[in-house]
Amino acid sequence: MNNVLDIVYWIPLLPLLGCIINGLGRKSLSKGAIGVIGSGVILASFxxxxxxxxxxxxxNVHTAEYFPFINVGNLKIPFAFQIDQLSAIWLLVITGVGFLIHVYSTSYMHDEKPEHFGRYFAYLNLFVFSMLLLVMGANFVIMFIGWEGVGLCSYLLIGFWFKKKEYSKAANKAFIMNRIGDLAFLIALFMLINKLGTTTFSEIFTSASLAKLSGREITVITLLLFVGATGKSAQIPLYTWLPDAMAGPTPVSALIHAATMVTAGIYMIARANLLFSMAPATLNVIAIIGIATALLAATIALKQNDIKKVLAYSTVSQLGYMFLALGSGAYVAAVFHVMTHAFFKALLFLGSGSVIHAMGGEQDMRRMGGLSKYMKVTNITFLLGCLAIAGIPGFSGFFSKDEILAGAFAKSPVLYALGLLGALLTAFYMFRLYATTFKGNFRGTQEQEHHLHESPAAITVPLIVLAILSVVGGFVGVPGFIAQGAHALSDFLKPVFKDSYALLPAHEVSHSMEWTLAGVSSLLVIVVVVIAWSRFAKKPDLQPATGLGKVLENKWYVDELYDTIIVRPLNALGSFLSNVVDRKVVDGVVNGVGRLVSYGGRQLRWLQSGQTGSYILMMVLGMVLIFIVQFFLRK
Incomplete structure (x- = not known):
């Protein structure tokens, strides 16, 4: 070994071993053993x-090469892992939050049969392995293998309870919509191989390599990569799969659809930041799509009644903020928000799981209320998560969201204004959720009220740890206008983004302006929180929605629109190809040839009559025919 970091292959290998052991031994291992193995390998990776x-x-930044993965002609792609500042941050988030969610799952999934319990942990371990492969890969090919792996695991985990048809449909929807983005990623990959002859990051992101690409080629490649990111990270127009993915178990929603997989698109763009910085048109597209997604999803979340659906649209909205940061060139802010969002959104999803667990599977907030009396730990931790995502000063979400808004203001005051509107909507719908669920009087059945209780330690301890991280996690990125030189995360990530920041136009925002922006946003957020709390704690939103509210409750009818303009025409085309082209044309030709041969055989068999006289006559006629051809027709 030339470098101590050569042993990092154990980080993804351990979850893979856990997957194999739990997968093969699911019928023989006890639930306790499965839980210990599944959680233990993630702890070791952490x-x-x-x-x-x-x-x-x-x-010690290192690229560990293990063996040639593809070696064809001049194309050499090694199986290699790159451990630098960016991948190190993601490794901690994936394995740290992942371990807490595995521990939580041991209690949440305890009603499953041992073999299904083992299958669940095998899938969860396989997901962590794939996600680690994605962020550790030293080239686009290894990243793409992990990229496809997390897509597969997402499908398996969303459809975990596959006997319910709607859950299987949700899994199919996620898988198919992700394939659209994956195709664009693959085309970009082939373009890079065609133009540069390599997919290795350290070889692509050099001035010599990038000089081989024209401005148009860079724009096309980055746009294709961004389409790939919109699929995985649920941005317009490929976002509708994520809310439906709530069909999976709640810990799955927390791990895959809040903390890790959906941030894969942000990671990919952050990794290729130099390429994107050379395509200002692409950055503009990313910023516009990001803010549009943030606002669209936030408006939908205002009128959702399913506790997990509110959090799902909140995730889509927060991912939009991350893309706004990337499009504004504020790469550190995007990574910062990925980290803080992983803490508070995992906390909120796991908190909602604790509520659903206590309510006997009920997810409709209108049938809850007053739960703070029965679930004190869940109540306090959930409240801290809501304060963090709303961006209340001092909480983790405040620091990362403020940095994104400052970056947006530097790019365009219009983007800042829209981003601030999104932040206010976030505060409103999150405290609508909190007040409707935990405040007021209980609105469920007597039987549900009788069974209300705080969740066991395996559920509450991860909630407490995530709540602490949601409170203090932002202090790794204290902005310069509050304390000079206190942004440890920016200093840590500087080597990853320094070339991009040298390329991008400098948009400095003065400290006095940053104080003003932070003060205005904080004041407005606090006002909105007070309004939402006082309104929904006393009088929850129980009446059927009307007018615009009904449109929002039905998600702007985007699913219906997609169904009308894409799904039904494709189904009609498929039906036409199946019933007409395949059965009548293709089958008609094949069967027609068969019938022709059969008919010809039936007619020719009459020549084989078995009568000697007939055979002699045919011989004579044949000889006469040959004689005529030979002497009269040939010249």
Missing amino acids: VLSLWAFFQVRAG
Whole structure:
């Protein structure tokens, strides 16, 4: 070994081993053993990730090459892992939050049969393996393998309870919509191979390599990569799969659809930041799509009544903020929000799971209310998560969201204004959710009220840890206008983004302006929180929605629109190809040839009569025919 970081292959290998053991031994292992193995391998990966993080922090950035993966002609793609500042941050988030969710799952999924319990943990371990492969890959090919792996695991986990038809449909929807983005990613990959002859990051992101690409080619490649990111990270127009993905178990929603997989698109753009910085048109598209998604999803969340659906649209909206940051060139802010969002959104999803667990599977907020009396730990931790996502000063969400809004203001005051509107909508719908669920009087059945109780320690301990991270997690990125030189995350990530920041036009925002922006947004958010709390705690929104509210409740009818202009025409085309082209044309030709041969055989068999006289006559006629051809027709 030339470098101590060569052993980082154990970080993804351990979850893969956990998947194999739990998958093959699911019928023989006890639930306790499955839970220990499934959670233990993730804890071991987290410890190794922590060690790798401190190695990187000490200056040991390393690319570990293990063997040639593809070696054809001049194309050489190694199986290699890159451990630097960016991948180190993601490793900690994936394995740290992942471990807490695995522990939570041991209690949440305890009613499953042992073999299904084992299948669940095998899928969960396989997902973590794929996600680690995605962020550790030193080239686009290894990243793409992980990219496809998380898509597969998402399908398996969304459709975990596959006997329910609507859950299987949700899994199919997620898988198919992700394939659209994946195709664009693959085309961009082929373009890079065609133009540069490599997919390795350290070889692509050099001035010599990038000089081989024209401005138009860079724009096309980055737009294709962005389409790939919109699929995985649920942006317009490929976002509708994520809310439906709530069909999966709640811990799955927390891990895959809040903390890790949906941030894969942000990671990919952050990794290729230099390429995107050379395509200002693409950055503008990213910023516009990001803010549009943030606002669209936030308006839909205002009128949802399913506790997990509110959080799902909240996730889509927050991902929009991350893309707004990327499009504004504020790469550090995007990574910062990925980290803080992982803390508070995982907390909120797991908190909603605790509520659903206590309510016997009920997810409609209108049938809840007053739960703070029965579930004190869940109530306090959920409240802290709501304060964090709303961006209340001092909480983690405040620091990352403020940095995104400052970056948006530097690019365009219009983007800032729209971003601020999104932040106010976020505060409103989150405290509508909190007040409707935890405040007021209980609105469920007597039987549900009788069974209300706080969740066991395996559920509440992860909630407490995530709540602490949601409160203090933002202090790794204290902005310069509050304390000079206190943005540890920016200093840590500087080597990853320094070339991009040299390319991008400098948009400095003065400290006095940053104080003003932060003060205005904080004041407005607090006002909105007070309004939402006082309104919905006393009088929850129980009446059927009308007018615009009904449009929002029905998600702007986007699913119906897609169904009308895409799904039904494709189904009609498929039906036409199946019933007409396949059965009548293709089958008609094949069957027609068969019938022709059969008919010809039936007619020719009459020549084989078995009568000697007939055979002699045919011989004579044949000889006469040959004689005529030979002497009269040939010249």
